[in-house]
Amino acid sequence: MTTARLAAEATDELAARVRGAHAAHETLRVVGSGSWLDAGRPVTHHGEVSVAALSGVVEYTPGDLVLTVRAGTTLAAIAEITAEHGQWLALDPPGSAASTIGATIATATSGPLALGSGTVRDLVLGLSQIIGTGTRVQVGGRVVKNVAGFDLVRLATGSFGTLGVITEVSVRLHARPACDATFVVSHDEVEALLAITARLGHNTLAFGALEVLNPALAEAVGIGSGGAWVLLARAIGNPAAVQALRQSLAALADVCDADTQLWHALQKSDGDAATLRVSAPPAHIGRTVTQTQLAFANHATRLRVTPHRGTVRIAVPHAEPLPAVAWTTALASTLEQLSSHVHKVVGERLPSRVWRVLPATTVDPISRRIRDAFDPHRIMNRGIFGEHNA
Amino acid sequence: MTTYSAALIASLELIVGARWVKRRTTELVPYDSDGLPGYRAQPALAVFPGTRDEVVRVVRALAAAGVSFVPRGAGTGLSGGSLAEGIVVLGLNRLTRIMEIDAENRVAYVEPGVVNAKLSRAVAPYRLQYAPDPSSQTVCTIGGNVAENAGGPHCLKYGVTLNHVVALDIVLPNGETMRLGDPHGETDGYDLLGVFIGSEGCFGVATGVWIRLVPLPQSVRTILADFPSVDSAARAVSRIVATGIVPAALEMMDNPTIRAVEASIYAAGYPIDAAAILLCEVDGLTAGLGEDVATIEACCRASGARDVRIATTDEERTRLWQGRKKAFGAMGRIAPSLVVQDAVVPRTRLPEILGTISEIAQRHGVKVCNVFHAGDGNLHPNIPYDAADPDESARVHAAMSEIMLACIQAGGTITGEHGVGLDKLPYMSKLFTEESLSLMCAVRDAFDPNRRANPGKVVPIHSCREWHALPAARG
Numbered sequence: 088m089t090t091a092r093l094a095a096e097a098t099d100e101l102a103a104r105v106r107g108a109h110a111a112h113e114t115l116r117v118v119g120s121g122s123w124l125d126a127g128r129p130v131t132h133h134g135e136v137s138v139a140a141l142s143g144v145v146e147y148t149p150g151d152l153v154l155t156v157r158a159g160t161t162l163a164a165i166a167e168i169t170a171e172h173g174q175w176l177a178l179d180p181p182g183s184a185a186s187t188i189g190a191t192i193a194t195a196t197s198g199p200l201a202l203g204s205g206t207v208r209d210l211v212l213g214l215s216q217i218i219g220t221g222t223r224v225q226v227g228g229r230v231v232k233n234v235a236g237f238d239l240v241r242l243a244t245g246s247f248g249t250l251g252v253i254t255e256v257s258v259r260l261h262a263r264p265a266c267d268a269t270f271v272v273s274h275d276e277v278e279a280l281l282a283i284t285a286r287l288g289h290n291t292l293a294f295g296a297l298e299v300l301n302p303a304l305a306e307a308v309g310i311g312s313g314g315a316w317v318l319l320a321r322a323i324g325n326p327a328a329v330q331a332l333r334q335s336l337a338a339l340a341d342v343c344d345a346d347t348q349l350w351h352a353l354q355k356s357d358g359d360a361a362t363l364r365v366s367a368p369p370a371h372i373g374r375t376v377t378q379t380q381l382a383f384a385n386h387a388t389r390l391r392v393t394p395h396r397g398t399v400r401i402a403v404p405h406a407e408p409l410p411a412v413a414w415t416t417a418l419a420s421t422l423e424q425l426s427s428h429v430h431k432v433v434g435e436r437l438p439s440r441v442w443r444v445l446p447a448t449t450v451d452p453i454s455r456r457i458r459d460a461f462d463p464h465r466i467m468n469r470g471i472f473g474e475h476n477a
Numbered sequence: 478m479t480t481y482s483a484a485l486i487a488s489l490e491l492i493v494g495a496r497w498v499k500r501r502t503t504e505l506v507p508y509d510s511d512g513l514p515g516y517r518a519q520p521a522l523a524v525f526p527g528t529r530d531e532v533v534r535v536v537r538a539l540a541a542a543g544v545s546f547v548p549r550g551a552g553t554g555l556s557g558g559s560l561a562e563g564i565v566v567l568g569l570n571r572l573t574r575i576m577e578i579d580a581e582n583r584v585a586y587v588e589p590g591v592v593n594a595k596l597s598r599a600v601a602p603y604r605l606q607y608a609p610d611p612s613s614q615t616v617c618t619i620g621g622n623v624a625e626n627a628g629g630p631h632c633l634k635y636g637v638t639l640n641h642v643v644a645l646d647i648v649l650p651n652g653e654t655m656r657l658g659d660p661h662g663e664t665d666g667y668d669l670l671g672v673f674i675g676s677e678g679c680f681g682v683a684t685g686v687w688i689r690l691v692p693l694p695q696s697v698r699t700i701l702a703d704f705p706s707v708d709s710a711a712r713a714v715s716r717i718v719a720t721g722i723v724p725a726a727l728e729m730m731d732n733p734t735i736r737a738v739e740a741s742i743y744a745a746g747y748p749i750d751a752a753a754i755l756l757c758e759v760d761g762l763t764a765g766l767g768e769d770v771a772t773i774e775a776c777c778r779a780s781g782a783r784d785v786r787i788a789t790t791d792e793e794r795t796r797l798w799q800g801r802k803k804a805f806g807a808m809g810r811i812a813p814s815l816v817v818q819d820a821v822v823p824r825t826r827l828p829e830i831l832g833t834i835s836e837i838a839q840r841h842g843v844k845v846c847n848v849f850h851a852g853d854g855n856l857h858p859n860i861p862y863d864a865a866d867p868d869e870s871a872r873v874h875a876a877m878s879e880i881m882l883a884c885i886q887a888g889g890t891i892t893g894e895h896g897v898g899l900d901k902l903p904y905m906s907k908l909f910t911e912e913s914l915s916l917m918c919a920v921r922d923a924f925d926p927n928r929r930a931n932p933g934k935v936v937p938i939h940s941c942r943e944w945h946a947l948p949a950a951r952g
Binding site for chain 2: 148149150151152153173195205208209218222223224225226228229230231232233234235236237238239241242244245246250261262263264265289290292293324325326327328329330331332364366367368369370396397398430431433448450451453454456457458459460461472
């Protein structure tokens, strides 16, 4: 039997399973590769639906720079398929390369490459979905520009599976330019590195990625040197442009060249840490970093600062000597303290008790009605947004 | 014609002042059509609030009376989306204030009636720009751009309206106000901002728009390449895209378009004997731009370009672009009416679809002028014709239908930037299943359960059937 045939059968089975669960008011947990199951709030569920069996390419015409794959296809597999044609899906969400594209879209998780290539939302063109009634729908398309009908692709992206199971996706690819170089600037003071990004001004946005790592994170990805903060910049383009970007940095600080593999190490650096993001207007990034540092002073916290977005991503590894309960309590109180100081706190992966500190997400009436339209019995990933009616 | 209660009219007049409530037929003429020829529909009333607060109060008054309305910006839409037959036009073009330019955080907060090009001019002193640049940018409004998720030539590199709006203050059709998205930080939960943008006025009214501004490029180079065939120009597009260079714009014009432009006051110096030209622009850091230009020139020559010209002065660039942006106006010389069509195909299908379009046009005896965003496969096959001639109108309509179906068959879509409106309604069921369409209806109902905002547009539902029969009566 062909792969396509098997996939069609697996999709049919999945739809039947959801239909049955809908009829029985039975709650379901949607699972991709299962590598990030603790993302989002704890889900109450009777059963699981997995898209792991749904993998592989549905359609790939390299000249179109568009790839259609089944949702269970891993990011590693996509990287391999596209590299053969000198292309890539410019997405580097935190986590392992075994993460599925379906989960990446459902959680709308982007990484450093968002600076130059856009976020998940900018790269998804269309998808097929089994909604909470078991009905199959396709939204969007396979072309890079599309305004036919209401944009349900945007709704599915970042919906954490609450609107249905994504079974197939079409994403926008980029051709890989001639040069992809990584530069490193180290300094004892984070303020000095933020001052450099401020002085780069609009040129900051010409980089493919630009992040500032605290000493703990720099250490974890293998570029730590004596407790220094590290600015990591990635320049992607033709050799002359890449060289010019290097020079713009070199005019402000000592620059070292680094291997592009560094970004993979950064992607995989979370381990089992609790993770969240805080954000504020980019111009306030200095203050945001200070508040975050103050709040998490007592943990071996890893911080990744994205200056142009005004975001600090926080990863708190579980300190071994500390019992899990004490660790959770400390984290919750730290978070509470931080919440009153920064603009916005978004949890990624936190112990269930810590989630209670953060306000629930889907609370406005429009979102509730949308949920009802897709999943009237609220069987899909119930509770992942901390919904009131869970 | 609908007549509204004296109480409703009095309450609208109380909110906006009597002179901003238009009821006489002669006053309503400017609002009986938009940029889509062949359609004319007289509204019952047009109301023009002058402040954001007045917008909210007007929407509440309409909600209390259970009256349907159509939000309208400059009326330059090309899909009939702002037609309001027998209902209320809610005009937003008096709301023209740019309330905040936060250059440090690269955001601006503007009212919906701000003209697209005016915003770019206002932020230029900060070396910033508002990137989406529809051809109508000198008149179209940001609010209209949000409703249609408007694009433009430079969206190839910079993205469409959706990629440039970070938050919206909206009033729902029931009069409640909401903020979607977040002007600075990130958001979680459903992407209501994303689904609102491009909802063609069916989800409510944007009263304030938070724009993400992008830096003006350090340098810009514009390349004009001249091809002996449409096919070779299309091959050059594929070659350029495959290099990894993302041009700021990559536009194609075919011979009928070139001739129309060159015969008009917008003459740009295009070679009138070329079968097709490509207008390609690269921008960014000055360093490396020369290499990109050389690579693009090589791609064009390898695909059979007869000549490649690089604009060296700002005047020359402006002239080349004026020809492109005013091409639709130039076609006005050919015939009294012009259908500006909009469809998208996968980039590799361009040569084939252009051949198909030409064959369809010949068969129906109509003249197609192609001027389009080749870099992202976004076609604009335009047909100049006389809408007063019923036979010609019927042939144009038949040709357009076939072209749409051919684009769908090629794996494309029926609109890349103009919206569905009324014009594309019949094709929605060819593109989406009944299940997908009814889910779209359900999402509309989440915003507007009574379906009073721009009723009968975008999704063909039972309640909008009457719109299909709207006669082509313009010209």
